[in-house]
Amino acid sequence: MNALLAKTGTEAVHPVARRLLAELADAPATPARLVVVAPGGYGKTALLGALDRGYRAAGVEATLIDDADQLGEEDLARLSTLATTAEGPIVLAHRPNAGSEALRTLGETFGRQAPQIVLTPLAADEVAALARQLTGRSVDAKTAAALHTRTGGVPRLVERVVTGRLADFRAELAELAEDVLRYLIAAEAGAGRNLDLLCALLDRSPDQLPEVVDGARATGLLDAEDALLPVAAEAVRTYGPPARRLTALQQLVELQLRNGLPVLELAKSLLDAGSSGSSAAAAFAAAAGEALPSDAKLAARLFEAASEAGTRDALVTTGWARAAALSGDLDTALRLGDGMLNAADLGTRAAGAEIAATVLAHRGELARSAELYRWAGLCAAEAARSADVAAEPPQPDDFVTTDTYPTAREGYRWTGQGAVNAFAAIALVGTGELAGAREVLRATAPGMAPTLFAGAASRTADGIAESVTGHGTESLSTLVGAAAMLEPSGGGAPLPDSPAALASIVGLHAGELGLAESVLTRALASEVGGDLLTTRHRLLLGWVAMTAGNLTTADEHRNAVAASGRLEARDELFFATLELGLARRASDLVGLQRSWDRAYQASMRQQTDLFTLLPLGELAIAAARTGAHAKLARQLERAHEMLDRLANPPLWTVSLCWHELHAAITLEDRATVEKQLTALAGFADCGRYPSALARAASCWLAVLSGTFEPDTISAAAAELHELGLGWDAARLAGQAAIRTSDRKAMVQLLEAARQFQGITNRRESHVPEPTAGAGLSALSERELEVARLVVDGLTYKQAGSKLFISGKTVEHHMARIRGKLGAADRRELLATLRELLTKPDPS
16 A cells, blocks of 8 residues: 555645555555544545545545535435444545534544544645645745745645646635635735624624634635635635625725725725725725825825726815825826816815925926915915805814715815915025015914924924025024924825925035934935935935035935936936036046036026025036036026025025135136135125135135145135035145145145045045055156146146146046056046045155
8 A cells, every 4th residue: 555655646645644644554454434624725635535546456445525514414414324334444524613513413423433633734844845746846945934924834725826826716716605705805805803894794793703704714715813824815816706806895895984994905905806986986085095194105096096986076186186296206296286276166276286386396496386385375265264164174184974985074185274385485485585485474374273294384484584584504493393393294295395305405505414414314214205205305315425525325325316216307406416516526527527418407497496506506516627617607697696686695605606616716717716705705704614615715716826825724624624524625635735836735735635535435435456566656747747637627638738738648648647557447547546646645
């Protein structure tokens, strides 16, 4: 019998059954009474098949009964008689918890005569063995563990997964009893532990429900906690009878809606089933409201499904627009918001204007955004005065019950008049319209709840207004406070900009880089503004790192944003100018030229405003280096016109002057350098940061003139470094070192430049070591002069002009330098020269 069993492939039999076969192999003729109990899929049939073949080969007459739980009362009675009269072996197999009284009686009869064999789930190593036997391929421990988790160790489920036969579930599920199938559908939809819901769905009393659960357990699709196994849930979802599944899901949803209970999990299952109709539409709309605060993409999907299912009212349209905006789908948000502007209902118009204004702010149209926000506020005010508006304002998660199903109130579609007035004021200040902003802020918003969101918006508007009055630095505290106020509410409403983003921009203008980094990091962790503002926060973190000279960190943020997909106009401008700034600071002239075109085009799609002065300044310096400075003349004029309307607030004007100073230095435009120096000197008494920039500007003019005191340069550079401007500090000291004829001063300044820049902050991840014996000592005086100018970012033509030689001669010098230092390419050569030129000469 052993040989025969080996031929029958008993490795595919359950391990417990295999051990039983081994025990019976030596005495096949011995009469036996066996009861095999296991849910479906555990191998009862395989065991009986092996026993049948073994008994036949041994010439033993045996009685084997499979699926005894499916026999009728008469058949079970005959089996009971047979159990007491038959002389040969009898093996009875059935599923556990059989409901038949006759089967229980039969089991008791067998129990007095025979052992009961219970087949249990396979362990992970046994799953691996079965998978190997079925496929002929070994399975590693990690794969076996994952397979065990997915199948619960049920042999039939393992077999279907590894052989790709999940479609076999279709016929099996269709044959299940109606109550059992409906229970499995409910369990897959997340309602398996809701006793009231299950009783209503199955039309059973609580004491009748265990019978259905026992039937579900017997399928082998549940785990020890009566939850559907992962592969079983997939099977019910994919291969369950579509009409029966859809009917059960719709009944579940209707029950939940009538009771005013959450429907999100059920609606997700209904979404996958492609349901439509009034009950489905109501479920999708209610579920979208539940999902909106935490999963905007899912909410947008659900709102869209509600619309497609037949509900196209203003509530659903506005919810969809808000969810689309929060998830970053601004095309859909703008289309829906714009379509609501002509609605008859004033509240709908206000909500549509708010959505459109938010999108336009992200697309660089701040003036138009301000106009729409103001219009939204006016519509809301008019609606509040009309008799059709309720005395109490609706709240975001407030639901009311109608005669049919609950529907969300107006609240979650509308941020409130106070918030839109604040957003309008921010946009107005951003475009230089301070008087208009103050007028909006003075407007009252009657009846509006003082929520955290409204408070944060109002405080942000106050902070931005403060930033253009006095010295402006006092506004930073207000903005940081607004950012902290908004953190608990996370991504619940679409924002034109976040308090954290605006606080960081003010921090960059005020030399408070540490504070800017901190507030952005907290906003990212709290997911303020949802997906809509995640990119904005990360880009600004890159700008903070670049400004501080931490080019590697800035590059990491740039790469993270590059992988995120399409950028809106404002983000595109910050991204492109971040790339531009990184290339400039790495003296990557090829990268600078490549990035210039993208950055310039981005600037042309973005209206000049207060919050984009930093990118504009970076663009101005790059334009000077690429010979395209004339292209930016009008944009810079518009920026100054805007600042003039605001009476040239120090906080915002100083940074632009500083960038224009460096653009003029690059162009060797001494008149403009002196003009910007005069402007910066005029702000020197407006705080430490303007004062430091004014002193540094004076030092730059002295460096260009060739008449400067090294100690003065070192002190000014050190002050820049203390303010976080490490790269600017290093460049000032380095340029002074290149231009001094005093060797001791040169060494002093080069050492300062090295310390200010920091070896670990260079963008290159690896600086190649020069070949043995190579170094500055290998270069001639002329080659050293050429190297210093090129490393500083000058083109060959510009370097040649400095040295009164041709650009072609500079190119020949660089070729000889590359050969002497053993550099493989131009990038490696520049990296090596930067390393050598920032080290003091040991001689």
